[in-house]
Amino acid sequence: MTIEATYGVPTVALHTDKFDRVVRAVAAQNGMPGLRQAFVPQPVMGKTAAELRAYIDGRDPITKRPVMQEVIEGLTRPPAEGDPAAVEFDRSTPRLVEPDTEENLHRLFLERDWTDKLPIILPTEERVAAMLAATRRRPDEVVGHMRPTHFREAWEYTVEKVAVNAVMAGAVPAYFPVILALAATGVSARGSSSSSLATMAVVNGPVRHEIGMNVGTGALGPHNHANATIGRAYGLLSQNLQGGSVPGITYMGSMGNNYAYNSVTFGENEERSPWEPFHVQHGLAPGDSAVSVFTGCRSTAFTLGLREKYWREHVRNLLRGLDPHTPPTLLLDPITAHQFIDRGGFGKKEALIDWLYGAATMPAGEYWDYQLVQNYIYPRATFGEEPWASKLQAAPDALIPMFRREDIHVVVVGGETNGYWRIMGCTYQTTCSVDEWR
Amino acid sequence: MESPDRLTVLNPTGFAPKITRKELAARLDTLDGKTVYLVDCRFDDSDVFLKQLQAWFAEHMPAVKTVFKPISSVYLKDDPVTWKEIQARGDAAIVGVGH
Numbered sequence: 001m002t003i004e005a006t007y008g009v010p011t012v013a014l015h016t017d018k019f020d021r022v023v024r025a026v027a028a029q030n031g032m033p034g035l036r037q038a039f040v041p042q043p044v045m046g047k048t049a050a051e052l053r054a055y056i057d058g059r060d061p062i063t064k065r066p067v068m069q070e071v072i073e074g075l076t077r078p079p080a081e082g083d084p085a086a087v088e089f090d091r092s093t094p095r096l097v098e099p100d101t102e103e104n105l106h107r108l109f110l111e112r113d114w115t116d117k118l119p120i121i122l123p124t125e126e127r128v129a130a131m132l133a134a135t136r137r138r139p140d141e142v143v144g145h146m147r148p149t150h151f152r153e154a155w156e157y158t159v160e161k162v163a164v165n166a167v168m169a170g171a172v173p174a175y176f177p178v179i180l181a182l183a184a185t186g187v188s189a190r191g192s193s194s195s196s197l198a199t200m201a202v203v204n205g206p207v208r209h210e211i212g213m214n215v216g217t218g219a220l221g222p223h224n225h226a227n228a229t230i231g232r233a234y235g236l237l238s239q240n241l242q243g244g245s246v247p248g249i250t251y252m253g254s255m256g257n258n259y260a261y262n263s264v265t266f267g268e269n270e271e272r273s274p275w276e277p278f279h280v281q282h283g284l285a286p287g288d289s290a291v292s293v294f295t296g297c298r299s300t301a302f303t304l305g306l307r308e309k310y311w312r313e314h315v316r317n318l319l320r321g322l323d324p325h326t327p328p329t330l331l332l333d334p335i336t337a338h339q340f341i342d343r344g345g346f347g348k349k350e351a352l353i354d355w356l357y358g359a360a361t362m363p364a365g366e367y368w369d370y371q372l373v374q375n376y377i378y379p380r381a382t383f384g385e386e387p388w389a390s391k392l393q394a395a396p397d398a399l400i401p402m403f404r405r406e407d408i409h410v411v412v413v414g415g416e417t418n419g420y421w422r423i424m425g426c427t428y429q430t431t432c433s434v435d436e437w438r
Numbered sequence: 439m440e441s442p443d444r445l446t447v448l449n450p451t452g453f454a455p456k457i458t459r460k461e462l463a464a465r466l467d468t469l470d471g472k473t474v475y476l477v478d479c480r481f482d483d484s485d486v487f488l489k490q491l492q493a494w495f496a497e498h499m500p501a502v503k504t505v506f507k508p509i510s511s512v513y514l515k516d517d518p519v520t521w522k523e524i525q526a527r528g529d530a531a532i533v534g535v536g537h
Contacts, residue, residue, distance in 0.1 A: 014536065044482050049490055056490055095448060
């Protein structure tokens with residue numbers, strides 16, 4: 001669209017057929033519903049040159065016309081008579097839904113894809129007003145902007161809109177500042193990547209205990225009202241405030257992701273952690289309350305404890321199990337956090353992260369051959385971006401770091417019923433103050 | 439007046455930006471003698487696909503000059519250097535493969 005609209009070059013965009021609805025929707029939202037687009041079968045990835053040539057010689061799976069006819073005509077056929085010239089459309093929606101019975105409203109919310117397909121609390125004016133009373137911020141204050149992917153339009157939302165979604169999720173007003181802080185990150189918990197990513201939200205500081213969050217036994221599971229509904233609110237507000245999360249249109253995750261039901265939301269167990277809390281590592285004071293968000297949650301590795309003889313090898317094995325495009329965040333039960341100190345002498349999280357960075361290596365040839373590395377890292381390396389440009393110089397058999405050191409993180413959580421621990425493959429995005437939203 | 443069994447609730451959706459319609463660039467009368475850039479978005483083997491597309495033009499429309507052009511970095515980043523090159527030296531563009 002940029003080449004066509006900004007640089008005035010007639011262009012045809014080629015896509016795989018699974019994306020027909022989404023690319024047409026994006027073109028329309030960008031003011032170019034007539035953008036010339038042609039389609040070939042999915043997948044392109046992994047096909048031989050001969051197979052891809054057959055796509056080109058074949059028919060467009062959407063229009064059933066020859067692919068190259070679509071392409072050539074797309075560059076040469078003038079716009080149809082009556083195509084509208086430049087014009088502006090306003091898409092404002094009413095603040096209130098048409099009054100109806102409780103049963104009908106539940107059906108309406110479900111049919112409009114405003115829920116996560118589980119029952120919601122209807123956001124009546126009284127309930128929303130009670131939620132709004134939990135912050136000093138004005139209802140009409142803009143909180144931020146959000147979008148499902150980088151190439152889609154960003155939608156705007158206010159404190160009141162966040163409150164509506166918080167009510168729907170079953171949250172109580174005391175949780176609202178945490179939910180507003182999550183909304184203020186601008187990071188969507190309903191990203192549309194075909195990789196089916198989810199987010200993780202880690203809460204730090206006094207607010208954890210003020211609202212009764214679980215940081216101990218079962219913290220990552222469905223056992224605590226605050227953890228459950230704050231995480232659910234983050235998902236609902238993301239899908240509704242960014243313009244949707246509908247498969248085929250605004251959500252393209254091929255398999256979907258169960259983590260998305262409550263965005264892996266929990267509090268760090270600061271009291272039983274031997275190290276600095278996560279939010280303090282990121283510039284806040286211990287007495288501050290904050291929430292940190294991570295994206296790209298798909299892969300999880302786990303094991304029990306750290307054995308005396310081969311703990312280093314076992315940790316390396318877990319790290320090597322991750323796709324090198326997605327860095328590791330260790331979720332450590334306090335028992336294991338202390339074991340890392342006993343086994344490796346890691347008196348600070350930073351020391352453990354240094355060791356993990358050195359331990360996570362693989363041969364350069366293998367690294368560069370990963371599909372996601374090819375898609376997202378190799379182009380940046382060839383563009384000269386470090387540290388990837390230097391990695392490109394390594395011989396295929398040379399061991400190179402799988403991750404950037406600054407992308408590796410450690411969070412302590414759990415109730416010490418045993419020393420199980422996990423590695424979540426995910427990318428830290430930002431930490432947002434909760435206190436600013438009280 | 440609202441009946442007692444009817445509820446008034448708030449709309450949970452955010453505020454969509456306004457859409458400003460943009461016009462397509464002028465189309466070409468013919469591709470013969472023209473330069474068509476094949477823009478590789480560097481995603482999921484799109485380079486292999488576009489080189490086959492280039493071969494198709496060489497076989498079926500040899501009067502068309504094609505230029506295989508990978509974007510400078512990842513598709514997540516705007517690439518004005520490449521777009522300006524296409525504007526200056528090309529007549530049309532085919533971008534692929536999106537998914």
